[in-house]
Amino acid sequence: MADQDKKSKKGKWGRRAFMITGGVVGGGLVVGVGGMLWVNHKIKQYTGEGMGAGDSLNAWIRIAEDNTITLAVPRSEMGQGVYTSIPMLIAEELEVDVQKVKIVHPQPESPYANTFLLTGQPRNVYKGMTLMEKIASVLPVVGTGGSTTISDGYDTLRAAGATAREALIMAGAQRWGVDKSECYAEDGHIINKTSKEKLTYGSLAADAAQIKVDKIPTLKAQKDFKILGKPVRRLDIPEKVDGTAEFGIDARPEGLLYAAIRHPEYLGGTIGSVQNIEEVEAMTGVKKVVVLKDGQGVAVVADNSWRAKNGALSLEVTEESNGHEGLSTAGVAAKMKSVIANNEMIATPESEGDVASVIASEGNQLIEAEYLVPYLAQATMEPLNCTVHVHEDRADVWVGHQAPSVIRDKVAAITGIDGANVTINMKYLGGGFGRRAEVDFVIKAAEVATVMKGTPIQLSYTREEDMRYGMYRPAVMSKFRAAITPGGDIAAWENKMALQSVGHSSMMRIMPSQAPDPKDDPMSSEGAAHLPYAMGSRKVAFGDLDLPIQVGNWRSVGSSQNGFFTESFIDECAAAAGKDPYVFRKNKLADHPRFVAVLDKVAEISNWSEPAGDNKFRGIALHKSFGSIVAEVAEITKVGEKEFSIDNYYCVIDCGRTVNPDTIEAQMQSGIVYGLSAAMYGQITIENGKIVEGNFPEYEMVRMNVTPHITTHIMEMDEYPTGVGEPGTPPAAPALTNALFAATGERIRELPLVKHGYSFV
Amino acid sequence: MAELKINGKSINVDVEGGMPLLWVLRDELDMTGTKYGCGVSSCGACTVMIDGVATKSCTFPVASAAGKEITTIEGIAKQGQLTAVQRAWIEHQVPQCGYCQSGMIMAAEALLDQNPEPTDMDIDESMTNICRCGTYQRVRQAIHSAAKLRANEAELLG
Numbered sequence: 001m002a003d004q005d006k007k008s009k010k011g012k013w014g015r016r017a018f019m020i021t022g023g024v025v026g027g028g029l030v031v032g033v034g035g036m037l038w039v040n041h042k043i044k045q046y047t048g049e050g051m052g053a054g055d056s057l058n059a060w061i062r063i064a065e066d067n068t069i070t071l072a073v074p075r076s077e078m079g080q081g082v083y084t085s086i087p088m089l090i091a092e093e094l095e096v097d098v099q100k101v102k103i104v105h106p107q108p109e110s111p112y113a114n115t116f117l118l119t120g121q122p123r124n125v126y127k128g129m130t131l132m133e134k135i136a137s138v139l140p141v142v143g144t145g146g147s148t149t150i151s152d153g154y155d156t157l158r159a160a161g162a163t164a165r166e167a168l169i170m171a172g173a174q175r176w177g178v179d180k181s182e183c184y185a186e187d188g189h190i191i192n193k194t195s196k197e198k199l200t201y202g203s204l205a206a207d208a209a210q211i212k213v214d215k216i217p218t219l220k221a222q223k224d225f226k227i228l229g230k231p232v233r234r235l236d237i238p239e240k241v242d243g244t245a246e247f248g249i250d251a252r253p254e255g256l257l258y259a260a261i262r263h264p265e266y267l268g269g270t271i272g273s274v275q276n277i278e279e280v281e282a283m284t285g286v287k288k289v290v291v292l293k294d295g296q297g298v299a300v301v302a303d304n305s306w307r308a309k310n311g312a313l314s315l316e317v318t319e320e321s322n323g324h325e326g327l328s329t330a331g332v333a334a335k336m337k338s339v340i341a342n343n344e345m346i347a348t349p350e351s352e353g354d355v356a357s358v359i360a361s362e363g364n365q366l367i368e369a370e371y372l373v374p375y376l377a378q379a380t381m382e383p384l385n386c387t388v389h390v391h392e393d394r395a396d397v398w399v400g401h402q403a404p405s406v407i408r409d410k411v412a413a414i415t416g417i418d419g420a421n422v423t424i425n426m427k428y429l430g431g432g433f434g435r436r437a438e439v440d441f442v443i444k445a446a447e448v449a450t451v452m453k454g455t456p457i458q459l460s461y462t463r464e465e466d467m468r469y470g471m472y473r474p475a476v477m478s479k480f481r482a483a484i485t486p487g488g489d490i491a492a493w494e495n496k497m498a499l500q501s502v503g504h505s506s507m508m509r510i511m512p513s514q515a516p517d518p519k520d521d522p523m524s525s526e527g528a529a530h531l532p533y534a535m536g537s538r539k540v541a542f543g544d545l546d547l548p549i550q551v552g553n554w555r556s557v558g559s560s561q562n563g564f565f566t567e568s569f570i571d572e573c574a575a576a577a578g579k580d581p582y583v584f585r586k587n588k589l590a591d592h593p594r595f596v597a598v599l600d601k602v603a604e605i606s607n608w609s610e611p612a613g614d615n616k617f618r619g620i621a622l623h624k625s626f627g628s629i630v631a632e633v634a635e636i637t638k639v640g641e642k643e644f645s646i647d648n649y650y651c652v653i654d655c656g657r658t659v660n661p662d663t664i665e666a667q668m669q670s671g672i673v674y675g676l677s678a679a680m681y682g683q684i685t686i687e688n689g690k691i692v693e694g695n696f697p698e699y700e701m702v703r704m705n706v707t708p709h710i711t712t713h714i715m716e717m718d719e720y721p722t723g724v725g726e727p728g729t730p731p732a733a734p735a736l737t738n739a740l741f742a743a744t745g746e747r748i749r750e751l752p753l754v755k756h757g758y759s760f761v
Numbered sequence: 762m763a764e765l766k767i768n769g770k771s772i773n774v775d776v777e778g779g780m781p782l783l784w785v786l787r788d789e790l791d792m793t794g795t796k797y798g799c800g801v802s803s804c805g806a807c808t809v810m811i812d813g814v815a816t817k818s819c820t821f822p823v824a825s826a827a828g829k830e831i832t833t834i835e836g837i838a839k840q841g842q843l844t845a846v847q848r849a850w851i852e853h854q855v856p857q858c859g860y861c862q863s864g865m866i867m868a869a870e871a872l873l874d875q876n877p878e879p880t881d882m883d884i885d886e887s888m889t890n891i892c893r894c895g896t897y898q899r900v901r902q903a904i905h906s907a908a909k910l911r912a913n914e915a916e917l918l919g
């Protein structure tokens with residue numbers, strides 16, 4: 001019976017939301033919204049800097065007596081605008097001016113779990129959590145990635161705001177001795193409808209903290225929004241124009257020393273020994289040489305980053321290649337070819353009809369193509385770094401990272417300090433793109449700081465170490481076959497791929513308990529399987545590669561290659577059918593009105609049906625990723641033999657309801673430029689077991705002079721919001737290569753374009 | 762020992778003459794607004810002005826900076842008043858991650874000092890900094906806006 005009691009209690013708790021009392025700090029109030037209460041309704045101490053020593057369970061909102069409103073933003077700001085969009089969601093229901101709120105970055109506690117990362121589904125705020133949501137909360141998974149921040153928080157954050165507002169209204173009603181229906185909230189005040197009296201939130205906060213709200217209020221309809229869906233100036237921009245924004249690499253705790261690192265140069269290699277430790281330790285400013293565990297690197301600690309780097313470059317190390325000295329880009333490609341040729345598929349995420357017999361049947365046109373993309377580095381502008389100060393019984397960490405809950409556990413494991421005593425000071429991320437979800441730089445900083453106990457240590461990778469010690473977007477081969485009917489239908493579509501599993505490789509490092517087997521990695525085929533186009537029989541399968549190369553998340557992950565592959569090959573199908581690429585796609589989307597609407601819109605804003613003009617050519621691509629549908633048209637001018645100017649990109653996105661449209665536009669511009677860098681220049685190559693490219697001159701990217709003018713249109717929808725940070729990237733490459741096909745007749749099946757002699761002005 | 766003049770103030774630093782100015786700023790003086798991106802004068806994140814010229818501080822030896830006027834991102838706003846470039850940057854909501862923006866802004870200030878009305882082609886030629894977030898389109902728009910703001914201010918000052 002006791003168990004049953006517990007269960008019913010859980011259910012009850014789970015369906016109710018509460019103002020959490022007791023968090024009155026310095027005259028302030030900490031409120032939170034229910035949903036976590038099933039786990040632990042005991043009072044829990046929060047360590048979040050700026051949130052005070054309150055004992056709330058779910059802390060999002062704090063209101064001080066002077067009406068200062070502080071909101072918790074537990075997601076990482078890496079340029080995608082979450083330091084503004086999260087406050088917007090709370091402020092919409094809380095009825096406060098989003099430009100006036102203060103934000104703090106709390107510790108990675110359970111209430112801040114990103115359940116969407118694990119479930120791919122938004123939480124229902126009016127119901128208890130599902131099993132997976134509970135797992136995400138208990139672990140907890142506090143992270144930023146997969147373009148999930150808005151999808152995860154769209155309802156829960158608004159509910160947090162609404163619940164707090166309701167309590168403030170009730171406190172106001174109590175104060176005036178009127179029914180709460182006589183009061184409403186507006187711009188940080190509770191207003192008495194009859195007497196027109198006004199009370200600030202701050203003056204009511206302490207009373208509101210004592211009130212239980214037993215039901216989450218109904219959230220506003222889209223038509224009633226004051227903040228959401230309208231362009232809002234980003235809260236982080238003022239400090240990003242005067243040099244005061246602090247990134248991880250800008251942490252300067254008292255007594256800081258700097259560490260540089262030398263990694264093994266061989267992929268899968270290890271450092272055996274260091275010959276000249278004493279000599280390096282005698283160099284100017286050098287304090288210590290630290291050999292890391294398992295031969296994974298040697299760090300040089302000094303009083304200045306440059307001196308540390310010089311020390312690291314002076315190290316004489318012996319290195320074991322561990323048998324990988326023969327590894328090369330060509331060898332990897334040969335391996336992929338063999339996996340596909342021998343049909344060594346480990347998974348078939350999509351199979352419908354009998355593809356082989358349709359392809360063999362007469363009357364249809366058979367087309368085949370083999371595509372290949374290289375390894376890619378994320379190349380965040382801020383090189384990877386982490387600062388750790390190990391004290392006797394606690395540790396402080398300063399870092400820009402996408403997964404604070406994960407690194408807290410890693411630092412605890414390395415230092416032997418209880419995770420509860422590890423403080424993560426989250427700084428701005430100078431780019432993330434998936435690389436800052438990795439833990440290597442944090443673990444290494446913690447190792448060095450443990451040796452240097454008592455002294456804060458900032459470990460930074462030089463650009464060369466950052467690029468060569470990569471967790472790369474994998475190289476991928478994709479082999480297509482399609483049967484086109486005389487009428488221009490796709491009767492059969494087959495796609496066999498060969499690649500290393502990003503999910504397996506990255507999660508084995510980040511959170512091994514959650515690492516999928518390569519055959520179960522949904523990211524391998526995301527954007528390749530279950531395409532919206534009508535295509536008769538279909539088969540999408542992939543094979544694995546066993547290589548000593550670490551692969552990881554790279555903006556848009558599987559869709560980064562699959563968008564290029566599928567949108568190029570569908571263009572090939574259109575050409576084989578003798579159809580216009582836009583019309584061909586549209587005719588195969590009968591059951592997908594949202595895709596059609598996006599495609600039609602991009603055709604409209606790019607004047608697709610009009611001639612492009614002399615020496616001008618267009619290419620189109622359509623791809624859904626992270627829940628959002630994006631179509632892009634590239635407009636290019638031929639200025640010489642294989643020399644092109646990329647004049648315009650037209651971009652249309654359907655991401656459901658919008659939060660900050662200006663941020664969405666910025667993310668489309670960003671995603672396109674990121675995709676173009678990869679399409680035009682990006683390749684990490686391997687020779688004799690080592691990575692060739694080490695810095696920007698060898699790993700070039702789009703700069704001002706080749707950037708197209710980008711026109712973005714956001715579809716007005718009343719659907720649950722989906723991702724924005726990544727979906728702009730996948731269509732960028734195929735839109736360009738499809739335009740190049742229109743211009744030259746040459747079908748680009750391997751990236752980057754510079755490999756084929758193309759240049760851009 | 763080198764005597765540096767940074768943002769109008771004289772500062773003595775005691776380091777090797779070959780140490781790049783970037784590391785003097787960041788690690789000796791804790792002026793962290795200027796960023797490290799590549800260390801090989803390729804990305805421009807470390808751009809400062811030396812005697813009014815946009816200079817990549819990651820390869821500029823501190824000994825060569827002695828006696829020259831060094832201006833960093835921390836020193837362009839006067840009496841708390843943001844420059845036209847900084848205001849245009851806010852107006853156009855340019856930064857995303859923001860890491861490259863100190864260098865971008867310094868390069869833009871130097872460009873407008875030399876060329877008050879740059880064309881798109883002028884901007885292409887002088888703004889060679891890398892922004893991995895791809896803010897280039899807004900950087901371009903902001904430079905054009907800042908050029909107008911500067912011209913208006915010059916007019917007001919007569």
